[in-house]
Amino acid sequence: MKFLCDQMLGNLSRWLRFFGFDTYYIQSDIDDDELLKIAEKDNRIIITRDKELIIRANKRKLKIINIDSINLDVQIKRILKNAEINENKILSRCSICNTILKKIDKQDVKNKIPNKIYNNMNIFFFCELCDKTYWMGTHYDKIIKKIIEIKNGN
Numbered sequence: 001m002k003f004l005c006d007q008m009l010g011n012l013s014r015w016l017r018f019f020g021f022d023t024y025y026i027q028s029d030i031d032d033d034e035l036l037k038i039a040e041k042d043n044r045i046i047i048t049r050d051k052e053l054i055i056r057a058n059k060r061k062l063k064i065i066n067i068d069s070i071n072l073d074v075q076i077k078r079i080l081k082n083a084e085i086n087e088n089k090i091l092s093r094c095s096i097c098n099t100i101l102k103k104i105d106k107q108d109v110k111n112k113i114p115n116k117i118y119n120n121m122n123i124f125f126f127c128e129l130c131d132k133t134y135w136m137g138t139h140y141d142k143i144i145k146k147i148i149e150i151k152n153g154n
């Protein structure tokens, strides 16, 4: 299941990527035509709060998830009604750019991260595009905590 988040949903898109969903996020000011084209071409579900966009996407028979809250947890909950998290995919994508992360050897991240993290963590991932390092531990725990919060909250 692939998603496309509109410009107002940057935070949500980051979290969807943390969960491992392939999520295109429109950062630049592209027009709705272009956005609809991308969704159609890549077979992405459009996640949006924009009523006008919903009408246009409906006309093209594109799949939409209509977000009506500005609360992140409520937004995530709405998505998870439509899509299930695959635990193996958590932390598999860069939250900034959507690129699939690569596993990287511990010795190769030494200069990229704080010493404390280096000493305490053993599994590291890396985004080649952003030059950003992620690790099992605080990143992973934060994601799991969020999933549990959302499953328990109403």
Ligand SMILES: [Zn+2]
Binding pocket: 094, 095, 096, 097, 098, 099, 127, 128, 129, 130, 131, 132
């Ligand atoms: Zn990246």
